[in-house]
Amino acid sequence: MAYFDAASAAPLHPVGRQALLAALDEGWADPARLYREGRRARLLLDAAREAAAEAVECRPDELVFTPSGTRAVHAGIEGALAGRRRVGRHLIVSAVEHSSVLHTAEVHEALGGSVTEVGVDRTGAVAPDAFAGSLRPDTALACLQSANHEVGTVQPVAEVAEACRAAGVPLLVDAAQSLGWGPVAGDWSLLTASAHKWGGPSGVGLLVVRKGVRFAARGPLDERESGRAAGFENIPAVVAAAASLRAVRAEAAEEAVRLRELTERIRTRVPVLVPDVEVTGDPERRLPGIVTFSCLYVDGETVLHELDGAGFSVSSGSSCTSSTLTPSHVLRAMGVLSEGNVRVSLPPGTPAEDVERFLAVLPGVVAGVRE
Structure with a gap:
């Protein structure tokens, strides 16, 4: 996983x-x-x-x-x-x-x-x-x-x-x-x-x-x-x-550069790999390890379960309220797409290979859910 x-x-x-x-x-x-x-x-x-x-x-x-x-x-x-x-x-x-x-x-x-x-x-x-x-x-x-x-x-x-x-x-x-x-x-x-x-x-x-x-x-x-x-x-x-x-503070400066590069891969490649996707959040003034995107025509909970089955633990929906995947108050306040939401937040030490594997698996998961 x-x-x-x-x-x-x-x-x-x-x-x-x-x-x-x-x-x-x-x-x-x-x-x-x-x-x-x-x-x-x-x-x-x-x-x-x-x-x-x-x-x-x-x-x-x-x-x-x-x-x-x-x-x-x-x-x-x-x-x-x-x-x-x-x-x-x-x-x-x-x-x-x-x-x-x-x-x-x-x-x-x-x-x-x-x-x-x-x-x-x-x-x-x-x-x-x-x-x-x-x-x-x-x-x-x-x-x-x-x-x-x-x-x-x-x-x-x-x-x-x-x-x-x-x-x-x-x-x-x-x-x-x-x-x-x-x-x-x-x-x-x-x-x-x-x-x-x-x-x-x-x-x-x-x-x-x-x-x-x-x-x-x-x-x-x-x-x-x-x-x-x-x-x-x-x-x-x-x-x-x-x-x-x-x-973590002793490792933060070096790890921030590495994780920012990994999340930038996700930010730039997901819209290319998956049609009808909106990547949210500030592209520059952001934390190193978090990237969130929303997909049209899919249910966020279903995407989460499919990704879990493929070996990826991600969150979806309103990530701070409860286990129920209610529409995110954050995304609603931003005025962006709130359905079919996936939040990827990488812990320090995440291998680049895991991110590449995620990018390889994601298009098929979303396409399968849409079908």
């Missing part, structure tokens, strides 16, 4: 696996205790926090570990809105955010808040001027992903962050897809990420709240993780997440 769904979950990095196994033996105790085993666990937790903060380019005391990236998003949005409730209850999101952001916005609106959804162009990018134009005196928080999880388009975070800073509004950046490739540029205020996107274990998220940002944690308070993530820390998973992040 060729695994082409790294945007959903990347395989565990070998360095992360080694760190996980070692930490299972050394990091099982309560890091809040003063005895030897507790101190050892605390050292591992602190070292992981420092390594993750270095990768994010923030202070260690600004970063907490959460049980997932989704929980980091929920806690970040809810805490920032609560911290600025005296300013107002207006929230800004882009139309192509991950479902964790959009679902939180829906809850906020149901509880009496107001939400502005900023549209995108046909590449999936927001216009900084349009985003800035949505800022109001009662805006409590703005949210913008660093890069899109379905089409790979990189968002103008630095420009939007500058506009938000000028208006005195904090910007939360969902960096789940991009953090493994590098830090997020710009003067953002909050950041979230998820370890299983960069080759860490599942069940570990990051929430960064810059110093000076008004933040009030929701729900019952817990003394752990600065009161922002309740519950006993999963230290082995946290250690593995930080170790894998450092490892």
Whole structure:
């Protein structure tokens, strides 16, 4: 099998696996205790926090570990809105955010808040001027992903962050897809990420709240993780997440060049090999490993199953909502073809031979489904 769904979950990095196994033996105790085993666990937790903060380019005391990236998003949005409730209850999101952001916005609106959804162009990018134009005196928080999880388009975070800073509004950046490739540029205020996107274990998220940002944690308070993530820390998973992040970052520059060349092959050759296909996303400002295309006259779920039978694991439909292949809200917002969608997201280390084999198999699969 060729695994082409790294945007959903990347395989565990070998360095992360080694760190996980070692930490299972050394990091099982309560890091809040003063005895030897507790101190050892605390050292591992602190070292992981420092390594993750270095990768994010923030202070260690600004970063907490959460049980997932989704929980980091929920806690970040809810805490920032609560911290600025005296300013107002207006929230800004882009139309192509991950479902964790959009679902939180829906809850906020149901509880009496107001939400502005900023549209995108046909590449999936927001216009900084349009985003800035949505800022109001009662805006409590703005949210913008660093890069899109379905089409790979990189968002103008630095420009939007500058506009938000000028208006005195904090910007939360969902960096789940991009953090493994590098830090997020710009003067953002909050950041979230998820370890299983960069080759860490599942069940570990990051929430960064810059110093000076008004933040009030929701729900019952817990003394752990600065009161922002309740519950006993999963230290082995946290250690593995930080170790894998450092490892993928060390390989990122070289691997980005290689994967970009492979996805460029798919972008240019699929429309030639398969009739009636639309390749989506920005051709230049995009993540290295993601390419998405949609085929007329086919059902995306059927294509997915046929490709699975041919040895390729890809995703289709709305890739962030559920196992049901509903039409993608991202593609609808972009105004592009949303049916018969295939997202290919290559993990680091993908052999070029696998991509060539995929390009050889795809035309027959689509033709068979159309017939």
